[in-house]
Amino acid sequence: MNPALPEEHRPEAEADATATDTGIHSEDISVLGSVNIERNRPVEGSSDTIIYTPTEEPKKVPVLTDCTPQFQINSATNPFLAGMPSNTSITYPSSTDRAPRNAPVQVMPTDAQCLQAGQALYFKVDGRITFDAMAGQESNADGLSTKVVKHTLGSVNKIAMTTAPINSLIGIFLDNEVPSQKPNLAPSLDFGTPEKRNFKTLTPALGQIFFIGDGKDSSGTMQAFVVPQGATRLYVAIMDEYEWNNNVGRLTVTTSWLKP
Numbered sequence: 001m002n003p004a005l006p007e008e009h010r011p012e013a014e015a016d017a018t019a020t021d022t023g024i025h026s027e028d029i030s031v032l033g034s035v036n037i038e039r040n041r042p043v044e045g046s047s048d049t050i051i052y053t054p055t056e057e058p059k060k061v062p063v064l065t066d067c068t069p070q071f072q073i074n075s076a077t078n079p080f081l082a083g084m085p086s087n088t089s090i091t092y093p094s095s096t097d098r099a100p101r102n103a104p105v106q107v108m109p110t111d112a113q114c115l116q117a118g119q120a121l122y123f124k125v126d127g128r129i130t131f132d133a134m135a136g137q138e139s140n141a142d143g144l145s146t147k148v149v150k151h152t153l154g155s156v157n158k159i160a161m162t163t164a165p166i167n168s169l170i171g172i173f174l175d176n177e178v179p180s181q182k183p184n185l186a187p188s189l190d191f192g193t194p195e196k197r198n199f200k201t202l203t204p205a206l207g208q209i210f211f212i213g214d215g216k217d218s219s220g221t222m223q224a225f226v227v228p229q230g231a232t233r234l235y236v237a238i239m240d241e242y243e244w245n246n247n248v249g250r251l252t253v254t255t256s257w258l259k260p
């Protein structure tokens with residue numbers, strides 16, 4: 001007689017156990033699904049604070065093309081020597097500034113159209129300078145707003161003086177003539193207050209020293225400087241009241257334009 005198979009080895013019992021297990025899993029999926037739906041539902045009445053975060057106003061920066069390579073400007077550059085021959089000197093009570101050592105830097109565009117009359121120029125400026133190492137009053141290219149000065153000798157070489165913060169970056173447009181031989185002196189410009197330095201567009205005349213600063217207004221927008229009729233040269237220098245030769249530091253400048 002053959003012995004009977006043990007109860008636990010019956011195939012039907014294994015199949016029943018699998019069926020029961022599958023039933024439990026189905027219930028779990030159902031519960032988890034409802035939880036997921038609950039968590040992903042948008043929260044009513046608070047969608048603004050969740051979706052939108054405060055952002056800064058975008059700066060109005062024109063799309064500019066460089067019209068010079070980046071160049072350096074030494075702080076010992078006296079604007080009243082712009083366009084003057086070598087060995088021209090300006091004597092102050094304590095010392096003498098002399099070209100070319102203290103001459104301004106001529107801006108040399110890679111595209112001559114940058115310097116056409118009516119063209120707006122822009123300046124990207126970095127670096128820090130001081131008008132006197134002993135004074136220890138360093139600033140960026142906007143200069144020291146607490147120390148607004150004029151040249152102690154006034155206008156020199158038919159280059160019109162200006163009023164501006166010491167240490168600030170300044171510019172001057174010239175034609176091909178030696179400025180001291182020009183028949184007339186242009187009127188002086190005044191950048192003595194924050195409002196007067198906060199222009200959008202500046203239209204200087206030939207032979208007028210004008211304020212550039214860091215090239216941006218109080219909102220960070222780049223300021224436009226329009227090339228005057230007859231200009232063939234642009235120089236940049238640093239604002240001081242006398243004796244440029246003891247200045248310390250340098251600025252890095254790039255001149256740009258809106259290429260037509």
Ligand SMILES: [Ca+2]
Pocket residue numbers: 131132240242243244245246247
């Ligand atoms: Ca000085």
Ligand SMILES: [Ca+2]
Pocket residue numbers: 142212213214215216217218
């Ligand atoms: Ca500025």
